[in-house]
Each structure stands twice: as C-alpha cells, then as structure tokens.
Amino acid sequence: MTSTDVDTGGRAPNSLVPSTAVDGTDVYSPNGDKVGHIDHLMIDKQSGNVAYAVMHFGGFLGMGEEEQTIPWRKLSYDTSRDGFVTDITKEQLDTAPARGDSGVADRDYEMRLHDYYGMNPYWI
C-alpha cells in the first residue's frame, strides 16, 4: 500500500510526539486560562492506550502544587496553543476522588474517577 494521497486518519501532522515531550505540557481551559501542566502519562501497556494524564496544578513557583489524575480523553490537543485544552475546572480538580493506596491502577478508584467526570471508563 503506497500513498501520495495518504489517509491521515484525522490526525494533524504534528500530533505525533515523544512521550517525553508531553510531560510538562501546559493545560488550558477553553477560554485560555492555564489550569496546570502534565507531569506524566499513565499508559496501559497491554492495550497501548494512554489511560490518564497526571496533572499538577495550583501552587506558586513550584511550591504547594497539587496532583490529580485525569482521564486522558478529557484532554484535547490544541496546536495553536501548543498545549492541551480541557473542560475540567479547577473546582472539579479540588474535589476529585482521592486515589487509593494501591495507586492509579485500582479499578474502584478508576470507576469513581470516570464517573466523577461523566465518562465511560477508558477500557470499555
């Protein structure tokens, strides 16, 4: 199969990035306010999907930052801002479900998390 007329699958040419470049990327609200930044992604190694982004927000000069795990599908990439956009608000982040002791890979927590953001679990 060759291709001058390549099926881009709806993908912007510059949407393919090293995992290392995603870490640190800013996250904005739809109106352009900075909500926080991505610290790292959580990857489902078996399915090959990015499941969550672990976001840092709040704080000042790196102090007092808080961390929340958010479903990856709540983020969309905005090439014009070179950052992600989400409709999750700071208020929502403040009251999001707390992670259990077993970390992110805890199905109960994950169900509550998706439910909180009104989404189907990523693995369904």
Add this chain to the structure above:
Amino acid sequence: MTSTDVDTGGRAPNSLVPSTAVDGTDVYSPNGDKVGHIDHLMIDKQSGNVAYAVMHFGGFLGMGEEEQTIPWRKLSYDTSRDGFVTDITKEQLDTAPARGDSGVADRDYEMRLHDYYGMNPYWI
C-alpha cells in the same frame, strides 16, 4: 490473567504504568533473548494512542547503539519478565525502512514501516 469482581477490560492489574517507566524497559524475543530496550514512546496526542516505540539495540556498553522505530502493537508486555516481547528479529531491525528527514510523523515512512512488519497502519 486473574480478575476480581471488577471488569478489568482484559487488563492485568499491573499493566498501567507511568510513561517514564516504559522508557528503558527491555525488549525480548519470544525465546527470551534480549533484543534491545525502549528509549521512548511516540504518542498520537489527538487519538491518545501510543503509536510507536523507539527502540535501541546492538552496540556495547552504550556505544554504537542503533535506533529503530517499531509499531507499538508489535510489542506485548510480559509481566513474568517485566519487559516487552516482540517477534521482530534483529535481522528485521537491521533492514527496516529508514526514517525520512521529517522524522517519525511522515505518513509515507509510516506506511512503509507498517507494511514492512506486515501490519495495518495503527490509525486504521
């Protein structure tokens, strides 16, 4: 794969890992020989899929290592080895299509790459 009452979606509990932990993970052949290791992943930010793993292989004590991009779906995670397994051989890596000047995000190259490994493109 054992499961509790929770729908695991076919996912092993420990398959969810930070993107940073995937980098450096060893890659083995089905018979257990080490083929190389993962340097980093390439993520399709818009779809949220991991598209490729950039693998380093060959060389000695970090010198003379070569790099190849391989489709992520050619890797499966083996919890018993704490590493990935692939049926891609070293010989295949040696003669794999060379990346163009525009990097990995080059649809012509990506088509040739998937074709070389006998796969459908990840975006289809």
